[in-house]
Amino acid sequence: MTKRSALKRSTLGMINIDPLQRGGILTPEARDALAEWGDGYSICDFCPGNLEEIKKPPIHDFVHRDLPEFLGTDHARVTNGAREGIFAVMHALGEEGGCVVMDGNAHYTSLVAAERAGLDVSLIPVSDRPQYRVEPEGYGDLLEDLFGRGEKVVLALLTYPDGNYGNIVDAKRVSSICKDYDVPLLLNCAYSVGRMPVSAKELGADFIVGSGHKSMAACGPVGVLGINEPHQEAVLRKSGYHKNKEIELLGCTARGATIMTLLASFPAVRARVAEWDSEVEKARWFSTEMENLGMVQMGDKPHNHDLMFFETPVLYEISKHAKKGRFFLYKELKKRKIHGIKSGLTKYFKLSTYGLSEDDLRYVVDAFDEIISTSV
Ligand SMILES: *Cc1c(COP(=O)(O)O)cnc(C)c1O
16 A cells, blocks of 8 residues: 555655756646646536537636637647647648658657657757757758658658757748648647747747646646647547547547646746746856856757756766765755756756746755865
């Protein structure tokens, strides 16, 4: 039997710099909603037959009005996560022998979604260290090559930004290239929708995918999918057996507390994306401070996102002689109530500054400074 104490979360109350978790911290409203709607199928009290038509709680208005406006799309749906949205689109557009092109920095879930949809994958190359850049022109080169060989490209995907370096590619340029080849474009915005302003229409994308638990202050798993016309016909195709159920969504997706946390946080999330410039400023400041301590930020520089990847040779050197070896860093940070860098990593790691106060960020920088200067 699971002990009661094993159900306690030991990292609560610490400063969390895990990029995976920064944008998913619940608002007080979402925390209340989680308790209120925690019972299974609680949102279905007054269900008229499918999820997005539920008026009480106000899911209908969220899905049909607020969400498409927020994403800059004609249509929107709530999914069980970013990957589920990506898979739904790939599966709907897929055809025998088809393939998907995507940036070489794509998240593993994009590749697995393509595999599950039975599609081949071609990757746009990534430049070498330290920038790891994807050039928009890479899409043109790859599409030219694939069409020249008679391949059926059903979808292009751009990770915006990618989940390793936080690099932001010129999506407008990519979308205009894809239009030239008549290939629909999906933006994987797991790290942007809910953090920074993004609009599929402005960027020229056909689809946009977001992650509620990654970037929209929601309890997961939950995600959002925006669809521009005419693609709703394929992606939101209805069942022949149950006339109001959408096939790619298996009828209903987030049918419980997860969608309620998304709704509850939405006003705060919509407001916070307007503060994006100050988030970028904080990230840049943090990057400079880390570099002053001998760590090197990879990817775009100056950086344009709170997710940052650092090479940390100074910490690696310390780990060679530290009593706890490569676990010293995790232990030292834990002592200072800082969490979020994977235990055992010292050569490189990623972190996020999103939503942390300047004081907290200063505290984290000082902690690194202290760890380095007392260990050498
Ligand atoms: C986290 C992440 C995902 C997966 O998001 P889910 O909502 O958990 O499916 C996909 N892509 C990127 C770039 C991510 O960082």
